[in-house]
Amino acid sequence: MSVVTPTRSPIPKAKTIGRQARTAALLLAPFVAVFVGMYLAPLCFAVYRSLFVLKRDGLGLTAPTMVFEPFTNYLKAFSDPVFIESLGRVLLFGVVQVPFMLCLATGLALLIDSRSARAKGFFRLTSFLPYAVPGVIAALMWSFLYSGTSSPINALLAPLGIEIPFLSEDMVLWSVANIVTWGWTGYNMIIIYSALQSIPGEILEAAKIDGASAWNIAWHIKIPMVRPALILTAVFSIIGTAQLYNEPKVLQSVSGGSIDSSFTPIMAAQAATAAQNYPYAAATSVILAVLVGILSITFFKITNRGSDA
C-alpha cells in the first residue's frame, strides 16, 4: 500500500474556494462526527481509565476510589506472565500461520491464473466461499469436526489407525490456525489473483517467446509484479492475527481446558473486563493497539523501502 497521491481537483476560482471548503466540511462532518465518537473518544477514554487504579479500603465498607497512578496498570500488564504468554502465543501463531496462508493463497492464485487451469470460475468461487461464513460459525463447524468423541475426520482415519487429537494442549493452537487459514485463504487469493490479472499480457508473451518456463515466469515475473498485493494481504493478515478472538473463544467451551480464558491478548483483556477490572482491561487494550500499530507500520516501511528504486 504505497502512499496515495491526492487527486487533483478542479482548479478552483478564487470565489469558489470558500464555498468549496464549506461544502467539503458539510459532506465530511457526519463521518468525522461518528469517527470521533466511536474511534477517538473510546481510545482517549481507555487511555484515561488506564492511568487510574481502583483502591478499596481494607474492610470494603466504602465505595472504591480511583487513584491516579499512571504506570501501575502498564507495569502490571508487562509483569503479568499470563498476558505476556498470550502475546507470545499470538506472535508464534502469526509467524507460522500468516506466511503459510499467504503461500497457499499465492500458489492458489498462480494455479487459477495459469493456462493449464480449467473451471477457473468454480475454483475461485469455492475458495472465496468461506469468507461468507462468520468467524464464530466457522469455528462452530470445525469444533464439530475436531470433537474428541465424534470427529468425522478421525472416524475416516480410524481404519488407518490414526487419531488426531485436535484439541490437545499441543495441537489446539494449530487447530485454531487451520480455522483461520480456511476462512481467509480465498479472500487473500482473490486479491492476489486480481493483481495477477493486471500484469500486461505483452510481458508474459515476451517471456514465453524468450523460452522462459511457466515456473520461471511465475517466480521471476508474476510474483515480483504482484508485490503490492502481497504486502497488502500481509498487512491485513498481521492485523487479523492481532485480533485473534472468535475462533479460540468458541473452541474454549469444548477444549477441555487446553484453551484458557487468556489464550490470546484480546481474550485476556475481555476476561479482565468481565472481572470488572476496567483500568487493567483499558491498559491492555491500549498496549495492544500500540503494538499492532507499530507492527503494521514497521512491516509497511520495511517492505516499501525495498520497492522504492
Next chain:
Amino acid sequence: MSTQLAADDTLASTDTETRGAAVSAGRTRAGRNFGRGSGSNPRNNRETSLTSRLVVTIVLGCFAVYFLVPIWWLLVAASKPMGEQFSSPGFWFNGMHLGSNVAELLSSRDGIFMRWILNSIFYAGVGAIVATLLASMAGYALAKYSFRGREVVFGVVLAAVLIPKILFTLPLYLMFSEVGLINNPLAVILPSIVSPFGVYLSRVFAAQSVPDEVIEAARIDGLGEVGIYFRIGLRMMMPALVTIFLFNFVEIWNNYLLPAMVINDSSLQPVTVGLVSWFASNGKVPMALVVIGALVSIIPLLLLFLFLQRFWKAGLTAGALK
C-alpha cells in the same frame, strides 16, 4: 453516453493520476483475461500439455475439497434425523430431514432463532446503509474538493484502516457502560456506521467515476454543491457503493465480540452471539439445534455473495491495485 466519454477523457488526460490509470489498465487486462481464461479458446489446449492440466486440476480439486468439507458436513449433519447429527458416517446422508429439522429450530425456545436472524439483518442492514452513505460523502469530499487539512483527514482515515476494529471494542464497552448504552441496539449500530476502509474506497471510486467536467457543467447549470453530490456524485458512484455496502454488511453480520459484550438481552442479540450462547450452554440446548442453526445462519450471506459476485471482486481489486 456523453458522461461515459467524459469519464474516459478524464482518466486519459490526467497522467499524474497514476492510481486511476493503473486501475483502468488493470480493468482492461482483467476484462481481456476473462475471455482468455474461459477455456473456450482452442489455442489453450495446444499450449498446455495434458499432464500439466491434470496436475493443476488435481491440486485445485484438493483445495476445493478443503474449502467445501466443513460446509458439506454441516449440510449433511443438519439433514440427519433430529438428535443423530453426530452419527457415522459423518460425511454422508442418513435420510433427508432438513425441512422438519429447520421447522423444529424455528419453533423451539419461542422462535428465538428467527428473532436473532432478523436482528442480524436489522443491525447489518441499517449499519451498512448508513456507513456507506457517510463513507461516500466523506470519500467524495476528499476526492473532489481541495481544502486545508485534506491530507491530514485522509492520513487519519488510513491509520484507522490499519488498526483492527476489535481493539476498540473494550474501550467502547467501557464508554457505553459509562453512558448507559448497554443493552441498547445503538451500542451495536453506532460503532458499525464508521467505515474508514469505506472512505478510502469511496475516495478511489469518486476520483475514477465522477468526472470534474460533469461537476463543472452542473455548477454552470446552477446546481448547488450538495445537490451535485446527491443528484450526480451519488448516482455515478452507485456500483462502487454497492461494493462498500456489501463489505460493511458482512463485517457487521460477522461481528461477535462487540454485540456479545454490549447486548445481554437474548431477544436483542444477533445470530452469531445467540448461536454461540446455545453452543456454550453445557447441553441445556441440544447440540442438534446448534448444527441446524449454523447451517441456516450462513444461508443469507451465501445468497448475497453468490448473486452479487461481481461487486465483491470490484472492491477487492480496488484495494489491491495502487
